[in-house]
Amino acid sequence: MATKQFVIATAILCSFTAQAADSKYLDYSAPLEERIEDALSRMTLEEKVKMVHAQSKFSSAGVPRLGIPELWCIDGPHGIRPEVLWDEWNSAEWTNDSCTAFPALSCLAATWRPELAREYGRALGEEARYRRKDILLGPGVNMMRTPLNGRSFEYMGEDPFLTSTMVVPYIQGVQSNNVAACVKHFALNNNEDNRYT
Incomplete structure (x- = not known):
């Protein structure tokens, strides 16, 4: 559940910052729940784990290959x-x-x-x-x-x-x-x- 909640927040933030419409990135025109499911289906277990814990005092890793930035x-x-x-x-x-x-x-x-x-x-x-x-x-x-x-x-x-x-x-x-x-x-x-x- 924590992973899904974190990806929800990431997807929302990404919708503000995404510029690429390339198919390798997430479809930011889709409804939020679809974006979340799409992101989860494309992410590896290692990527999900990296997103739910800190990489520094105040940041967590993104998933560059999907266009998800660090937070x-x-x-x-x-x-x-x-x-x-x-x-x-x-x-x-x-x-x-x-x-x-x-x-x-x-x-x-x-x-x-x-x-x-x-x-x-x-x-x-x-x-x-x-x-x-x-x-x-x-x-x-x-x-x-x-x-x-x-x-x-x-x-x-x-x-x-x-x-x-x-x-x-x-x-x-x-x-x-x-x-x-x-x-x-x-x-x-x-x-x-x-x-x-």
């Missing part, structure tokens, strides 16, 4: 993360990866303004697309249960109604730039002790 993710529910090294969390120390530091999601949610959430998401999507990212790892929707959680600021609060009201337009804004949003931390990320030790 590049970026962390940042409230600001696009600076680039990190291929297989480490250390900064890549690029000089062209500056980004906007948006207010934390708890601040965004406190506005109760879905139209602002859409613009917030749109701006994040623009920056992600500028950096050639396909998937934004955010927004964070875990319910805040304790102020002692070091990541509570990444979430939209402790009210599920408010979170659902704000998260949908945020995602729509991100995706208006052909960048997929990956909702994260659905639950159980409520407390941390000694995170870096």
Whole structure:
């Protein structure tokens, strides 16, 4: 099931970027489910396995022979993360990866303004697309249960109604730039002790 879900996401992203109509590539004019089945039938087991795990900290392999590109993710529910090294969390120390530091999601949610959430998401999507990212790892929707959680600021609060009201337009804004949003931390990320030790 995980392979199929990942190929679905890939097929959607490929439909935005595919340029070749050559028969060796997938038929991007076909309905989505047909594209998924076509991709799965053409992929080897090794290609499927490569697509469902990382090839670096923030990317997974594509299938070049089918015109499926690598997928590049970026962390940042409230600001696009600076680039990190291929297989480490250390900064890549690029000089062209500056980004906007948006207010934390708890601040965004406190506005109760879905139209602002859409613009917030749109701006994040623009920056992600500028950096050639396909998937934004955010927004964070875990319910805040304790102020002692070091990541509570990444979430939209402790009210599920408010979170659902704000998260949908945020995602729509991100995706208006052909960048997929990956909702994260659905639950159980409520407390941390000694995170870096």
